[in-house]
Amino acid sequence: MPVNGRKRMVTITINKNQYLAEEGEIFLLTAMRLKIDIPHLCYEKALDPYGSCRLCMVEVVTCGKTEMTPACTIKVHNGLEILTDTPEVIKHRNILFELYLAEAPKSEVIKEMAAKYGVTKTRFLKKIVHDDPLLGKCILCGLCVRVCSEIMGTCAINFINRGPFTVVNTPFYEHNPDCAGCAACARVCPTNAIVFEDTEKDRVMRSWSGTTVPMMTCSSCNKPFAPEKLMHEIQSRLDPQINEDIRNMCPECRRRYISRREMKIPIT
Ligand code: SF4
Ligand code: FES
Structure with a gap:
């Protein structure tokens, strides 16, 4: 709890080393500040943590037992103990990178991130991305859907279909007059999958069924x-x-x- 408007500092342990950290802060942010590397894709400050990409998994140690938890959903408290690079964490992360390389085979962001952690190939079947409005780069993290509904209050896009056929787009793949053309979706997308273009008169959301919004x-x-x-x-x-x-x-x-x-x- 903040005391006189100032954040309380507490002691936490990361990879067996002790650090001072702000109580209540999202652990992923604390780790970033301490320059402890944790890969992550779907954390966005403007939205409540949702933990959808699962890339930021770490092990939380409680009474000698460990539990895999996304770092972006952990709040710092006194005595928090975290392990970020155990064989379990690395195994989990590598499989996820392989899955994302298959799900978003055209994403340079994913390729670069995976290569940084030594993953350059996938054993999973790569998604066919012919005519994909999201250019074969979408990892279905849901950030675009959430920013559209939770921040803009619009709900112009959503998940469509199920299982391996799940995609994000406008309802029935039709031009959606609810879209305000704010492009917040494109700004939060971690893999730069969303395409829009400003013409002389309109903003055209190419990825969202060509939804066209007149410019002022x-x-x-x-x-x-x-x-x-x-x-x-x-x-x-x-x-x-x-x-x-x-x-x-x-x-x-x-x-x-x-x-x-x-x-x-x-x-x-
Ligand atoms: S388009 Fe981008 S933000 Fe939207 S679900 Fe796909 S990866 Fe996430
Ligand atoms: S950044 Fe934590 S689950 Fe995606």
Whole structure:
């Protein structure tokens, strides 16, 4: 618990060495800060840990017994004891890398990460990725689905089908008018699987059945700068509202306008 707004420091043991760490912090973050290497793909600060990729598995030691647990779901507490590189952890991690090499055979992120840990081949059947809107790079971690529903409140995409046929896309693979074109899905995707493109007038979410969202044009320079629907959504949540003069300006024109106004330079 924080004392006077400051985090309490507690003692934890990692690979038999003792460290001071912030109580309550996600263990994966503590390990990263301590430069203890734990591979991970699906941890995203903006979302609650979900533990879907299972790559960050470590062993938690309790009363002499160990239990495999994802590092991104462990909260630091006094006396926490973790092992990050036991033969069990390494075996588990290597199998997962092999699975991901088969599931996402075109992902350079996976290939590089796996090679770093000595895995360069897979014994599993590689997924056929002909015409895959996610370019043969998706590991089905679900981050895109979660950011769309939990952060943006949109639910424009979801898992479709079951078992080996599971994919992420829009319902019925159709253009989804619910999509605001925010591209948060592409930003959180750990394997860069999601493709979108900004044209003169629209943002086209190529991976999401070509869903097309019109762009807003800057009221000053006339350049398209952000999806219209997203801008309206943001503006509707702001209180107080942005001044009418700058409401529909791109960030660059808006900055220029405000600094000229503050320096009392005539605005043309
Ligand atoms: S597209 Fe990316 S973020 Fe979405 S499930 Fe696949 S790997 Fe995860
Ligand atoms: S980062 Fe922990 S399970 Fe994916």
